[in-house]
Amino acid sequence: MDLADTGAFARVGIVGGGQLARMSAAPATALGIALRVLAPTPVDPAAQAIADTVIGRHDDLDDLVRFAMGCDVVTFDHEHVPPAHLEQLESMGIAVRPGPAALFHAQDKLHMRQALSDIGVPSPKWSRVPDLATLAQFADDAGWPVILKASRGGYDGRGVWRVESLAAAADILEQPLADGAEWLAEECIDFAQELSAQVARSPHGQAVAYPVVRTLQKDGICAEVVAPAPGLPASRAVAAQELALRIAKDLNVTGMLAVEMFDDGYDLYVNELAMRPHNSGHWTIEGAVTSQFENHLRAVLDLPLGSPAPLAPYAVMVNILGRDVGDLPSAYRHVLARDPGLKVHLYGKAVRPGRKVGHVTVLGHDVEELLARGRHAADYFAGVIDE
Amino acid sequence: MDLADTGAFARVGIVGGGQLARMSAAPATALGIALRVLAPTPVDPAAQAIADTVIGRHDDLDDLVRFAMGCDVVTFDHEHVPPAHLEQLESMGIAVRPGPAALFHAQDKLHMRQALSDIGVPSPKWSRVPDLATLAQFADDAGWPVILKASRGGYDGRGVWRVESLAAAADILEQPLADGAEWLAEECIDFAQELSAQVARSPHGQAVAYPVVRTLQKDGICAEVVAPAPGLPASRAVAAQELALRIAKDLNVTGMLAVEMFDDGYDLYVNELAMRPHNSGHWTIEGAVTSQFENHLRAVLDLPLGSPAPLAPYAVMVNILGRDVGDLPSAYRHVLARDPGLKVHLYGKAVRPGRKVGHVTVLGHDVEELLARGRHAADYFAGVIDE
Numbered sequence: 001m002d003l004a005d006t007g008a009f010a011r012v013g014i015v016g017g018g019q020l021a022r023m024s025a026a027p028a029t030a031l032g033i034a035l036r037v038l039a040p041t042p043v044d045p046a047a048q049a050i051a052d053t054v055i056g057r058h059d060d061l062d063d064l065v066r067f068a069m070g071c072d073v074v075t076f077d078h079e080h081v082p083p084a085h086l087e088q089l090e091s092m093g094i095a096v097r098p099g100p101a102a103l104f105h106a107q108d109k110l111h112m113r114q115a116l117s118d119i120g121v122p123s124p125k126w127s128r129v130p131d132l133a134t135l136a137q138f139a140d141d142a143g144w145p146v147i148l149k150a151s152r153g154g155y156d157g158r159g160v161w162r163v164e165s166l167a168a169a170a171d172i173l174e175q176p177l178a179d180g181a182e183w184l185a186e187e188c189i190d191f192a193q194e195l196s197a198q199v200a201r202s203p204h205g206q207a208v209a210y211p212v213v214r215t216l217q218k219d220g221i222c223a224e225v226v227a228p229a230p231g232l233p234a235s236r237a238v239a240a241q242e243l244a245l246r247i248a249k250d251l252n253v254t255g256m257l258a259v260e261m262f263d264d265g266y267d268l269y270v271n272e273l274a275m276r277p278h279n280s281g282h283w284t285i286e287g288a289v290t291s292q293f294e295n296h297l298r299a300v301l302d303l304p305l306g307s308p309a310p311l312a313p314y315a316v317m318v319n320i321l322g323r324d325v326g327d328l329p330s331a332y333r334h335v336l337a338r339d340p341g342l343k344v345h346l347y348g349k350a351v352r353p354g355r356k357v358g359h360v361t362v363l364g365h366d367v368e369e370l371l372a373r374g375r376h377a378a379d380y381f382a383g384v385i386d387e
Numbered sequence: 388m389d390l391a392d393t394g395a396f397a398r399v400g401i402v403g404g405g406q407l408a409r410m411s412a413a414p415a416t417a418l419g420i421a422l423r424v425l426a427p428t429p430v431d432p433a434a435q436a437i438a439d440t441v442i443g444r445h446d447d448l449d450d451l452v453r454f455a456m457g458c459d460v461v462t463f464d465h466e467h468v469p470p471a472h473l474e475q476l477e478s479m480g481i482a483v484r485p486g487p488a489a490l491f492h493a494q495d496k497l498h499m500r501q502a503l504s505d506i507g508v509p510s511p512k513w514s515r516v517p518d519l520a521t522l523a524q525f526a527d528d529a530g531w532p533v534i535l536k537a538s539r540g541g542y543d544g545r546g547v548w549r550v551e552s553l554a555a556a557a558d559i560l561e562q563p564l565a566d567g568a569e570w571l572a573e574e575c576i577d578f579a580q581e582l583s584a585q586v587a588r589s590p591h592g593q594a595v596a597y598p599v600v601r602t603l604q605k606d607g608i609c610a611e612v613v614a615p616a617p618g619l620p621a622s623r624a625v626a627a628q629e630l631a632l633r634i635a636k637d638l639n640v641t642g643m644l645a646v647e648m649f650d651d652g653y654d655l656y657v658n659e660l661a662m663r664p665h666n667s668g669h670w671t672i673e674g675a676v677t678s679q680f681e682n683h684l685r686a687v688l689d690l691p692l693g694s695p696a697p698l699a700p701y702a703v704m705v706n707i708l709g710r711d712v713g714d715l716p717s718a719y720r721h722v723l724a725r726d727p728g729l730k731v732h733l734y735g736k737a738v739r740p741g742r743k744v745g746h747v748t749v750l751g752h753d754v755e756e757l758l759a760r761g762r763h764a765a766d767y768f769a770g771v772i773d774e
Contacts, residue, residue: 025416
């Protein structure tokens with residue numbers, strides 16, 4: 001389809017067919033931006049919702065080129081595209097945002113740790129772990145337990161272990177690693193809460209910072225988010241925003257950046273980076289003037305960014321996880337009838353245990369009431385409760 | 388695509404490929420509802436944004452049947468489907484909402500006038516006009532000017548004339564009428580403002596009423612909307628909502644109903660009905676907990692309705708109209724940079740003079756400031772101003 005026939009002024013290509021690409025469709029349509037996705041199958045979440053879907057693999061260069069031709073900029077639903085493929089796209093004159101060099105920080109945790117240490121970002125102690133002896137030395141300094149991570153290939157808690165002893169670590173270090181991955185040890189921070197600071201940054205250097213949110217992880221998966229983080233002192237909230245803005249600038253990130261942090265009640269320690277819309281920002285769809293999905297599109301197109309201001313005192317987002325039980329359609333009528341103020345987002349996925357299949361968001365004044373409403377809806381969808 | 392592969396629990400078909408179908412995509416995706424549209428061409432606004440598009444005509448029964456097979460319910464982007472075709476779909480067991488009998492009130496203005504009079508809804512004086520003599524008699528009673536309307540086939544001010552004399556009316560009455568149309572005369576109400584009251588109603592009888600809004604028409608086209616109508620006494624706002632709820636019930640409307648009214652400062656007079664999402668409700672996308680597009684989908688599927696509560700003290704919506712001048716893409720950067728709080732909706736249409744090509748919405752406290760921001764953006768997009 002020729003852009004001139006549609007009034008659209010640019011085409012953005014998103015690699016990956018998951019829920020992040022799916023939720024980008026609404027702001028793309030509103031802004032008159034043509035959206036194309038590269039998805040492995042026609043029933044992937046984004047493929048269902050986006051008319052211009054190219055079926056193909058993110059790790060196949062031919063598929064990537066076929067998809068990218070005609071796009072004004074290529075961006076991502078996930079971090080799994082091989083860096084060499086992205087460099088190849090760039091060498092063909094295709095704009096890739098975030099660029100391969102920036103994105104590599106989100107693809108390789110050792111690279112990220114080294115870069116953050118180089119620019120003086122507060123982080124847990126960390127060490128490359130070529131062998132058990134190095135780990136023993138690291139644990140003498142940082143103490144047990146230690147967080148062991150594969151430097152590449154993990155997500156949603158996969159590829160991350162909390163180990164209490166050298167013996168337990170030895171078992172893990174025997175596991176095979178993904179291509180190019182190494183073992184990384186990190187100090188286990190005794191945190192009071194986990195925070196996420198999101199910023200959008202555009203190629204010409206404009207940046208905006210969203211309110212800092214509190215995240216709750218269960219089994220390594222984001223379970224719920226409160227925006228803004230309740231009771232977080234203003235000084236620490238500003239420090240978290242400044243950290244995220246500095247990382248975005250120093251690592252030359254374009255698009256959305258999520259900086260996940262540990263807050264031990266005194267200091268902040270950077271845990272992970274994501275260079276795309278992030279689970280901790282789903283609340284912005286209803287809860288902010290400009291959603292993370294809209295600002296990601298505006299940023300990668302180098303358009304002026306939208307206001308990240310919140311629309312209500314608090315927003316609560318709770319993920320819907322698949323369970324053995326649970327039947328989304330039959331839960332639907334009950335959940336909607338019980339709470340007319342609830343915003344439901346389903347991702348068009350078949351239900352499997354532990355799989356993120358959607359989320360709910362509620363806005364209001366009273367955090368405890370919002371959490372109760374959000375958790376009830378998510379539990380009811382999951383079949384954990386039936387009243 | 389089989390619904391079972393996607394997690395979607397129902398498929399809604401929308402007849403028509405315009406911006407109303409296009410703006411339904413976002414809530415359908417969020418709710419996990421599969422959406423299909425029947426659009427005349429692949430570059431229609433909705434066809435660009437909705438993966439499951441059937442190309443065909445709304446007045447071709449074969450196209451309608453091909454489109455409707457596999458849909459759980461069929462609804463509308465416009466009122467132009469021939470009633471006999473809808474009855475045919477119903478006779479084949481396809482759910483049509485609003486049903487043909489209800490929808491006919493929005494298709495034929497004489498039928499609407501008679502029905503509203505029958506149920507005692509306050510309306511301008513009106514009369515069928517088979518000839519000039521009847522019109523003369525009507526004007527003797529209602530006074531000049533008189534509003535002349537073709538009972539069928541008009542929209543956005545087409546098919547409506549304000550005439551000052553019998554001689555002027557005679558010229559108009561000579562014009563050919565659409566098939567089945569007749570001439571209708573209505574009293575010209577000397578209104579202080581125009582209002583729109585929107586309600587959603589579901590087949591099992593649940594209904595919700597949105598805040599009553601003030602609309603401003605220019606050349607018969609909705610130009611701007613303020614929600615809620617500033618300064619409207621609570622008693623008259625409630626009266627308008629009750630009128631709309633009563634009309635929805637008595638005419639057995641399912642889905643969204645917009646009741647456009649004249650307010651002369653004392654009384655309300657019903658002007659027009661629309662049984663679908665309506666231009667006067669575009670502000671609800673950002674300005675209400677549940678948008679008109681989401682509640683239309685929920686209503687036609689007989690799901691529980693969402694809260695129509697506003698999210699800010701005021702919302703202002705201004706339409707972007709095409710002009711001879713004006714170039715949307717080049718205006719984009721300026722408009723977004725000037726006002727980071729602005730929400731832009733473009734419809735994916737080629738620009739033509741007088742054509743609605745998009746709208747902007749702003750939320751806040753100060754109506755005059757919001758109007759200034761909205762008008763500036765719309766004028767800049769249209770090329771009417773350049774700074």
